Amino acid sequence: MPPVDITGTAAILIICFVFRNMPVGMRAGLAAFAQIDRSMEEASSTMGAGGATTLRKVVLPLVKPAVFTALVYSFVTAMTAVSAVIFLVSARHNMATAYIMGRVEAGEYALAITYSTVLMVVMILCIVAIQLAVGARRLGRRREFQGQAPAAE
Amino acid sequence: MTDDIAIQFTDVTKRYGSAVAVDGISLSITKGEMVTFLGPSGCGKTTSLRLIAGLELPTSGVVRIAGRDVSQRSASERNVGMVFQSYALFPHMNVLENVSYGPIIRGESKASARERAAAILEQIGLAGLGARLPSELSGGQQQRVAVARAIVQQPDVLLFDEPLSNVDAKLRRRVRGEIRDLQRRFGLTAIYVTHDQEEALAVSDRIVVMQSGRIAQIGTPRDLYERPASAFVADFIGDANLIAGQVTGGRFRAGDLDLPLGGPEGAAQISLRPERIALTPGSAAPQGIVQSCTYLGSRWEYLVATGFAELLVSRPMVETPIAPGTAVTLTIADATPIRVS
Numbered sequence: 001m002p003p004v005d006i007t008g009t010a011a012i013l014i015i016c017f018v019f020r021n022m023p024v025g026m027r028a029g030l031a032a033f034a035q036i037d038r039s040m041e042e043a044s045s046t047m048g049a050g051g052a053t054t055l056r057k058v059v060l061p062l063v064k065p066a067v068f069t070a071l072v073y074s075f076v077t078a079m080t081a082v083s084a085v086i087f088l089v090s091a092r093h094n095m096a097t098a099y100i101m102g103r104v105e106a107g108e109y110a111l112a113i114t115y116s117t118v119l120m121v122v123m124i125l126c127i128v129a130i131q132l133a134v135g136a137r138r139l140g141r142r143r144e145f146q147g148q149a150p151a152a153e
Numbered sequence: 154m155t156d157d158i159a160i161q162f163t164d165v166t167k168r169y170g171s172a173v174a175v176d177g178i179s180l181s182i183t184k185g186e187m188v189t190f191l192g193p194s195g196c197g198k199t200t201s202l203r204l205i206a207g208l209e210l211p212t213s214g215v216v217r218i219a220g221r222d223v224s225q226r227s228a229s230e231r232n233v234g235m236v237f238q239s240y241a242l243f244p245h246m247n248v249l250e251n252v253s254y255g256p257i258i259r260g261e262s263k264a265s266a267r268e269r270a271a272a273i274l275e276q277i278g279l280a281g282l283g284a285r286l287p288s289e290l291s292g293g294q295q296q297r298v299a300v301a302r303a304i305v306q307q308p309d310v311l312l313f314d315e316p317l318s319n320v321d322a323k324l325r326r327r328v329r330g331e332i333r334d335l336q337r338r339f340g341l342t343a344i345y346v347t348h349d350q351e352e353a354l355a356v357s358d359r360i361v362v363m364q365s366g367r368i369a370q371i372g373t374p375r376d377l378y379e380r381p382a383s384a385f386v387a388d389f390i391g392d393a394n395l396i397a398g399q400v401t402g403g404r405f406r407a408g409d410l411d412l413p414l415g416g417p418e419g420a421a422q423i424s425l426r427p428e429r430i431a432l433t434p435g436s437a438a439p440q441g442i443v444q445s446c447t448y449l450g451s452r453w454e455y456l457v458a459t460g461f462a463e464l465l466v467s468r469p470m471v472e473t474p475i476a477p478g479t480a481v482t483l484t485i486a487d488a489t490p491i492r493v494s
Contacts, residue, residue: 042208043241045228047255047306057254061245 017078025070032066033059158220159184159310159342160205165214167200174200176366177214182310182344187336189345189353192363193389201363202312202346207231219309234303235312238319240295242287248274248298249283255306273301277335293324300332304339311336313345317352329356350390354378362386384493387424394425395493396462405490408461409440410483412490423490427467431484432457432475439480446474457481 006012036059044054089098096119103112160182167175175197182188190198203209204216207228216224223231242251252270257263274283277297287295296316303311316332317325333356336343347353353360354374362369362377362385369389370382381387384395398407400421405414414423432443432455441459453474455466464483475481 037239037241039237039239039241040243042206042228043235043237043243043302044254044258045208046206046231046233046235047302048229048259049254050229053258057258058243 017074017081021070021074021077024073028066028070028073029063032063036062156220157184158182159186159218160344161215161217162201162204163215163217165201165204165211165216167197167204167209168212173366175204175211178366178368180361180368180371182342184342185340186358187333187343187345187356189347189357189360190363191347191350191353191360191389192369194348195365196363197366198346198348198361198363199314202314202344205310205344206233206235206312232306232309233312234306234308234310236296236299236303236314236316238315240287240299240319242295242298242302244287246286247283248279248285248287248290251287251298252283252302252305255302259306270301270305273305274298277301292319292321293328296320296328297331300335304335304341309342311341311343313343315347316345317347317349325352326355332356354390360390362389379491381424381491381493384422384424387491387493392427392465392467394427394430394462394464395422396425397422398461405492408459410459410461412485414490414492416492421492422494424493425464425485425487425490427454427465428452429486430464430466431486432466432468432481433484434475434479434481436480436482438482440483441481443475443477443479443481445477448474457483459483 006015040058040062041054044058045051049057083097085095086098086101089095096115100112100115100119103109103115158181160180162178162180165175165178166173178197178201190201192198200209204211205218207223207226207230210227211224214224215222218231218233243254246254249267249270252274253263253266256266256269261269271280271283274280277300279294279297279301282290282294287298290298296319299316313332317328320328329352332343332345335341345353345356354377357374359371359373360377361371364385370377370386372380377386377390381390381393384393387393388395396407396410398405398410398421400406400414400416400418402418403413403415405412405421405423412423414421441457441464444456444458444463447454450470452470453468453472455464455468455475457464457466
């Protein structure tokens with residue numbers, strides 16, 4: 001008995017799509033947040049609004065378009081989700097994922113799991129290497145204070 | 154005495170990590186007064202304003218608004234109105250919704266908040282524009298909406314953060330006049346931040362000149378211009394010729410410049426305003442030679458090389474211009490020059 005028994009349920013499909021589409025939604029949301037002038041929130045607070053009220057009345061209405069775009073994108077990709085690769089691979093140019101699926105269909109689970117593990121390790125190493133090569137990117141909000149040191153808030 | 158003090162800073166300091174933005178400032182502002190924080194960028198003027206608004210909290214020291222210690226209170230717990238540099242109007246709300254936002258948040262009924270907002274809009278000449286979105290207004294109108302939004306809930310203090318930096322040069326004079334009018338009409342205590350000394354001279358009851366997080370001098374516009382306390386203030390407010398020399402026997406001497414000056418003997422620095430120096434061409438004992446003569450519409454501006462300094466001299470247009478290369482003598486109009494150090 002596995003610790004969390006969700007294999008074969010609708011929940012696992014939903015969770016899968018949530019995680020798959022999260023980067024797109026986050027990116028769209030962050031971009032929209034970064035575009036809101038910080039003084040907009042400050043104006044709201046000088047007029048007596050707390051953080052929650054400002055979020056509800058000012059910030060959320062302003063990021064609404066981004067939220068809508070992310071939802072549409074996620075919905076469309078989820079509805080049409082079958083990766084194009086499975087139609088495109090051949091014996092000469094196979095891909096790890098398609099190969100793993102083939103092994104699963106053939107009942108060779110041990111091989112499939114090994115391949116999956118190796119795939120994950122290789123990906124993590126690649127991501128670390130890219131991160132080191134490109135450097136961390138700062139996605140920041142515009143700061144009001146013109147000084148050198150970032151405001152400690 | 155505390156009754157007419159609107160704002161009081163007691164030894165207020167604000168640090169960001171190791172950088173000190175505001176360095177132990179103490180000051181009081183009287184009710185109904187319009188005070189300007191003036192200084193070059195990075196001098197701490199905007200941080201001081203934000204400390205009053207509650208958008209920054211002091212690292213140490215006490216900020217009092219209307220007698221109440223609000224040092225560690227957030228902006229929403231204070232009663233301040235603020236006009237932002239970018240106006241910060243909510244783009245998804247129309248003008249009336251923008252102006253009635255504050256009163257509704259503070260618990261007023263929608264109907265009465267709207268009524269009050271409409272009344273304010275009418276008073277500042279925006280009647281009938283309530284249904285427009287901010288993007289459908291001109292820059293000047295947006296600014297007035299920002300002011301209306303800041304004063305609708307009768308704040309203890311009205312704060313302006315460089316409100317004219319987005320207004321074109323032609324309109325500035327008019328808008329700053331309107332701001333001053335409004336402040337007087339509603340009897341508001343107002344604080345105005347700017348780096349433009351002319352703007353500061355024009356709108357303020359008092360000016361606080363700031364330099365690297367400290368107060369360099371506080372005074373009326375006239376005080377600051379005519380009696381600057383330091384070379385920094387003299388140079389920042391208007392143009393100044395700063396001349397270093399020696400004081401001996403009640404007279405200031407630098408090269409062949411000789412002026413009466415009291416105070417302690419020894420090294421001294423004086424400030425001479427460009428418009429207080431008159432030039433007479435072709436005399437027996439010339440003190441300087443005109444280097445350049447620039448036409449500035451309302452006046453002539455000269456650079457004069459002398460034995461003690463290169464002087465900037467400003468003369469009214471009605472005078473006959475003096476050609477570069479002419480030897481001149483100087484007449485200083487000030488009975489005694491301003492000693493700045």
